[in-house]
Amino acid sequence: MKDQLEAIRKGALESIAGTQAAADLDALRVKYLGKKGELTAVLKQMGGLSAELRPIMGQMANEVRAALENAIEAQSSVLAEKALAAKLESETVDVTIPGKPVEIGHKHAMYTVLDEIKQVFLDMGFEIMDGPEVELEDYNFTKLNAPESHPSRDWTDTFYLTEDSKILLRTQTSPMQIRAMEEHGVPIRMISPGRVYRKDEVDATHSPMFHQIEGLVVDKDITMADLKGTLNAVIKKIYGPQSVTRFRPHHFPFTEPSCEVDLQCHKCGGKGCPTCKGEGWIEVLGAGMVHPKVLRNCGIDPDEYSGFAFGMGLERFAMGRFKISDLRLIFENDIRFLEQF
């Protein structure tokens, strides 16, 4: 009997180790451990053994059973691992196939730039004001101290809505200076972006409708040094901390002193190249101290308060930022253009 058990153990362990599939392993379990299995059959002979031998053979039979069960268990794990590996192999994907697209829309390139600029000013404590595009001549010109004969008032330059030239499409966002002062009084710290209109034929750099951003700060003791400090800070945030600027005297009817601000050409470092048209500098904005007449026109005492104002063209900013070569692309709205930004 002992030999029988040893033979079963040996044969069974060899068979178990050799199985390749879970079904084969199950068949072996039945063959050896099932009700009609070989080990069970041997155990059935136990009754015929002597009292001395019975416990010894019983213990041995149990050992064999345990060994078989352990072996089956272990082999089962091995086979499960193998099966999983095969399954994973069969599930392998080509990771270079494109993912399922999630289409999101794009902000217009110009408003992307506008939002960046707005954020810079918001971070510096500015508010953002909105105002009418159909504007009074009074706000667009007269209260801004533009002389009666200023060429920009000509019907060849400005779109008019009434024969008496009293109502027009604003040619600049500067009337928002007047509106801010009249609406809020002092102090003021605002920017006002928006659409403006001039009688320019459409070409690569001109459009009868374009965008400007106006800015105005009015309070006690505002100085030209504040103007420079604020605008230099803004330019460094927009163009990077290494930006070099120069402030150059200029003339606007509604500021005194007035200036234009040039940014040193990032491409040639000021030596002169095609990007800056050989000048070494690129004009980025106009600014100045609010003209005392303008303050007075808005009911603010220029002896008590002072302020600075500035304005910049958005299109030129956006075109420079994204290297857009032709202004017409901005208003053409070709989806192949829009989706690039």
Place this chain on the structure above:
Amino acid sequence: MILSRKWLNEYVDLHDISDKEFNDEMTLSGSKVETITCPADELKNVVVGKILSMEHHPDSDHMWVCQLDVGQAEPVQIVTGAWNIHVGDLVPAALHKSLLPGGIKIEKGKLRGVPSNGMLCSLKEMGLTADHDYPYAAITPAALLNDYKPLDPEKPSVPADVQPGHKIYGPVVAAKVLECATTAYGQYHVVLDINGVTAMVDTACQNLHEGDMVAYNTKSESICTLADLHAEQAEFPHCITDGIWILNEENIQPGDDMAKVIGFDDSIVEFEITPNRPDCLSVIGLAREASATFRRPMNLHTPEVKGCGGSIAEMVDIDIEDGDLCPRYTARMVKNVKIQPSPAWMRERLRNSGVRPINNIVDITNYVMLEYGQPMHAFDFSCVDGGHIIVRTAREGETIQTLDGNQRKLTTNMLCICDENKPVCVAGVMGGANSEIVGDTAMVLFESANFNGTSIHRTAAALNMRTDASSRYEKGLDPMNTMKAVERACELVELLGAGEVVDGVMDVIAKDSNPTILKLEPTKVNGLLGTDVSEAEMRRILESLDFQLDGDQITVPSWRSDVEHYSDIAEEVARFYGYNVIPDTLSNGLTERRGYNEVQKVENELGLVCRSAGYNEIITYSFISPTYYDKIDLPADSALRDSLKILNPLGEDTSIMRTTTLPSMLEILTRNYNFRNKSAMLYELGRTYFKRADGLADEPKVLSLGAYGADMDFFSIKGVVETILKDLRISDVKFVADRTNPSYHPGRCAVVFSGDKLLGTVGQLHPHVAKNYGVDTELYAAELSFDALYATKGADPVYQALPKFPAVTRDIAVVCDKAVTVGELEDCIRRGAKGLLKAVTLFDIYTGVGIAPGKKSVAFNLTLRADDRSLTAEEADADVKSVLALLERELGAVLR
């Protein structure tokens, strides 16, 4: 303003300042330099050459092989095709490796086998003309019979073997040139052989050489030109008015640089002068700025006129009718005028200032305008009736032919210079043809006047003729300048020998001007600038600009009408202290309003949702064409057609302000469709413009969506609208079918409400409209009023407890008439439930087999839940039963 630096140096010596430094420093002190160009850069290695000898080219009948002295040890050989040169002439010689205007490079080479070490140049090749630059160099060619090419070879007018003495026609015979000698510049003494008879004749024809055959008029004893023979140029191909420029300049030697000879050794500066500084539209004005910028003295010159006796007061009367329009009129008289070209130095300066020389009198007026900034006008005084100048506005119906040849209708607000009968000049704009300076003008009246800028501006604009003079006058000129300018003009007349200046000046001052007096307030100036410039420095700067200081009283110079306040003084100080020296500080002015306001936050949010839904932002023009309303099939009587009109539009396409964004969106959709973009989903938050009683506009914003493409249908765009409304937590939303909007498909259009508030429209564009745009696909759009969205925006959310108990779901399918809408069914389901219904979701609509014609089956998934317990099946079934009962009762919808 174009400035010659050589001219400027006469007033402020800046010869040692490089162009780069000049550019930077002038720009930073406020005179913005646009460009600096050196004409000499265009003309290199071109020198004065003297013709030592000329020989016929062995292999050409019209070329000469010349030996020239070009100031080098050895003569240089140059071959030329021109026939107007003679031995001894000084000519421009472009040597080997030279450069001519227009980037033309000259190198040595061979012309028909003969080496040529450069090129002799014409005026044209030097970038000049005889008409304007070197009138003396005009060429008169004789008709050379040896150059004759008959137009019809069968019928020549001159036989090929013509011999001296042969008759050409009438008194004209053929003659052979035996000798040709230069007697003076442009004058030649010629000995002719007329069949054995010798004739001698002086001529200005430059193209004669020994052996040439000419046509000689025995009656007038002259050599015939092409014009004399009534010949065409094609018949005498080489007898042309173009030829080598024979130099007639003083003090030039072979080898001299031609760039220097013609004044190209200059730097031409183009300034951008702002309209507040008309004084800088002059050499003297810029010299003053340069003097202050470089801290160098200014050499001002006081004109001196000798005069020739007589008295202008006895010759002319001047009356000004309105002193506001003409504050001052100053004039001087010149008699025995000799109209001729002005001297080279004046022509050079004019040319380098961008002005074409004409003749001495016209050139003087231009020269003085450039130098002093004061426009001048010269009248032919013989054309001034009654010797009486009247400055007045035009009378009704008056006209004038201006110098440009155009007849101008004058209106009664246009200021004119008139004689007793007629206008002779549109004041400050352009002279009249009736008093133009012409070749035989003998008496000239020089006008140097001050006019009202606004009046001149309006006249020039109304006549659509902005001239150099009017664009200066309209900025407001210095009334104190008229005297200096007229004196300078007369000084130049005497200097040029252009005439005799009659003694006396007519100076009519119709309106006094007082100087502006300001107070020097260093504290206020520093307070505005944020600087600590010393008072002494301020005084130094102001004095360098000719401001007069007396204690703390500043007298502003008469030419600086732009300075009227201490902030203007601050700018003067800042300009020369240096804008870039002013420190950088950060300002006051913080307000509570900083940051985005609520409206702006919602605008930003709307953009974000649209982009999340895949829609791209566009920017469209606010103005459209009135025909666009037709394109969207807007009825003729629609209120939306009542647009604000631009009275002076660029064109019809941009002539009215839009009352709807739909055409703008459709235009962009169409453009993308035409670009063959397969699909497009676009949005814009744009304004519309409506007339308001006060003349201004209401400018409400509209969120417009537009789309087309394979996956696009009504429910796609409706879904985006629903997403937007949900994002803003807008409640009580209803979509109601709208069959009446003419722009949209009558069966696929809805208006959207929140409660009773209309939010907008969504739908498919009517196929008519798509066709109007030439689009052969379905277009979809939505228009939502921003104001309505903002007004109905929901409150911030309040946390709702998450459900603790499970929900029960039940699917129901009911059969009803096709006309019953899903919206009605849903509404009925909600009302039919007894309080346990949490959600209704449509999941199927079916018609076809098993459903009677005219009916449809609609299936919903119902979610039922109680907040305080787990529902039993019985409870759920009771609710469903109640729902089904109401569906049947109200809508005739029965469980399938």
